Amino acid sequence: MGTPIENTTLTQPHAPTPLLQPHAPLAQMQPHATTALMQLHAPDTTLQHASQTSPSTVLVSNANKQQILLSTAIVRIQSASGKWMNARALLNAGSEVNIVAHRQTSLLQLEPKQDHNYISSIGNTLKHSQVSVHTNISSRYNNYSADLTFIVMDKIAVPLPHNYIPTQQAKSLADPTFFIPSSIDLLIGAELFYSILQTGRLKLGSSLRFLIETTFGWVVSSSFVRDTHEHTSNKNTC
Numbered sequence: 001m002g003t004p005i006e007n008t009t010l011t012q013p014h015a016p017t018p019l020l021q022p023h024a025p026l027a028q029m030q031p032h033a034t035t036a037l038m039q040l041h042a043p044d045t046t047l048q049h050a051s052q053t054s055p056s057t058v059l060v061s062n063a064n065k066q067q068i069l070l071s072t073a074i075v076r077i078q079s080a081s082g083k084w085m086n087a088r089a090l091l092n093a094g095s096e097v098n099i100v101a102h103r104q105t106s107l108l109q110l111e112p113k114q115d116h117n118y119i120s121s122i123g124n125t126l127k128h129s130q131v132s133v134h135t136n137i138s139s140r141y142n143n144y145s146a147d148l149t150f151i152v153m154d155k156i157a158v159p160l161p162h163n164y165i166p167t168q169q170a171k172s173l174a175d176p177t178f179f180i181p182s183s184i185d186l187l188i189g190a191e192l193f194y195s196i197l198q199t200g201r202l203k204l205g206s207s208l209r210f211l212i213e214t215t216f217g218w219v220v221s222s223s224f225v226r227d228t229h230e231h232t233s234n235k236n237t238c
Helices: 102-108 190-196
Strands: 005-008 057-069 072-078 084-091 099-101 113-120 126-138 145-153 186-188 197-203 209-214 217-237
Touching: 072 102, 072 186, 072 217, 084 102, 084 126, 099 102, 102 126, 102 145, 113 145, 145 190, 186 190, 190 197
Parallel strands: 005 113, 084 186, 099 145
Antiparallel strands: 057 217, 072 084, 072 126, 099 186, 113 126, 126 145, 197 209, 209 217
16 A cells, blocks of 8 residues: 555636537637627525535635636546546646546446545645546547546535526537536546636626636636625535
8 A cells, every 4th residue: 555645636616508519619619709608697596505515615604705606617538448428527727636526437437546645625624535547538529638547536526506507598618507506527637727728718798707718618717796685605615
């Protein structure tokens, strides 16, 4: 058994419409068409307490809360038999490691390798992982692919985003369901994060909402200030 390795994973606060059309290459996406892709509105629903919390979840209480969308993408991941499946990935430049949820490795029938790692987060809370897996991921839009090692964890994050975000139908996005709270299958860290960024940047209106071009499609970067007089709880991922 090797010496445990301590890695630091800092997950910044997140993001999730009909599935995209994988055959549409990013090069054919016209900026003038993309600026009208969507209109995002602050959600009217109140925040709910998480039924289960993890070291990466912080519950705080305040009247006015800012909700931040973390960037997510639907990527293709290769199974042990060579078949490709879609998986929802959280793109996190603040993580030193790549992580895959245990349920996803079972679906892919990937062979685990003994590999002890300690993942530290805010407050120096440690999570222990005993195994890792090695596989390929690729884009649904082009021939981009990467060979990665993933640390296996039971759970990566709470469903993201924390609340449903009303929006018009959006196309050409890395994650077409970015506005619907959904489970996270993978976390792609700093090893790959900056290499998937492209040159496209589009601002949506006058608010702090942007589309950022990546090899996986356009990701949404946005924040909302929730103005409410109710006493609610806010879930922050870090």
